[in-house]
Amino acid sequence: MTATAQPDGWHQLWGGAAVEYWTTRSTGEPVRASGALFVPAGQPPAGGWPIMAWDHGTTGLGPRCGCQADPEREVLPYRRREEDAIMRFFLAKGFVSILIGMRAARPDAQVDSYLTDFGRQLLDSVQYDCLGELTDRMAGIAPGSVLSRPLSEGPFPAVLRDYMTVATRGYDAPIPLLLNATDITVPSPLHAALAAQLAANGVGFETVVGTGGHTELNPQMWAAMDAFTDRVFAAPTVS
Structure with a gap:
């Protein structure tokens, strides 16, 4: 992994670095990815800094389409402001904050078998495009x-279901669900459906419901996050 220090104000935060690293696709194939890393000021507590990793839905097919390592490329500025506000919260609470830029591919979906000749040409032409370019290219194209x-x-439905499914078992601590x-x-x-599956599997969770948009947080949600992080710091460190 390589890390390049960034000036204060990058992502409207401080102590940041743009990182590039290797990860693997779901097939095990190595792939290069990028992201952002923020470390709180001062000395770490006993046992080290707790870590908060922020993952997000895809915003394109190219290696830098997550826009975490290059926030100026963000095509949804309002979403970036909301994400950065959450990062500021966790950084101020003493968490190392990692904004992950990842891509995934599933050859077993056999996507080419669903496409016309034009569809395959189109897919080949957009393999490195991000959301803005994809939107422009797809304008006016009929399914x-x-x-x-x-x-x-x-095979596509089963692959998509597996790819999109959220884990609903195996958690060893209560989790907060902030839902709009x-x-x-x-x-x-x-x-x-997620809450019902978590409950059925005996997972402890707390739900706060709001009426905002995607990733928007109301005062009750901020308060729940505050209480949650306080519990994280109050728990004994496991070595």
Whole structure:
């Protein structure tokens, strides 16, 4: 991994570095990725700094499309402001904050088998594009010109379900769920299903529901985050 120190104000934060590192796709294939790392000022506590890792949905296909290592490329500035506010909170609370830029690929989806000749050419042409470029390229293109058969057939549905599924077991500590009923990116029926599955698997969780948009936090959610981080610091360090 390489880290390049950034000036204060980068991501509207301090103590930051742009990082590049190698990770693996779901197939085990190595892939280069980038992100951002922030370390609190001062000496770390006994046992080291706690770590908060921020992952997010994809914003493109290229290696820098997460925009974490280069926030000026962000095509959704309001989302960046919300994410940076959350990072400031955790950094001030004494967490090392990592903003992860990752990509994933699933060859077993056999995407090419669903595409027309034009669709395959289009997919090849956008393999390094980010959200802004993708939006421009796809403007006015009808799904029927890209797809040769329904996505509900063949291996694609099972692969997509596996890729999109959130783990609902195996947690060894309670988790906070901060949910907005008016979120149109991840709609509320999915929130309800997640909570039901966590409960069915005996996972401890606390839910705070708001009426904002995706990633927006209301005062009750900030208070819940504050209480959660206080509990993290109050718990004994496991060596």
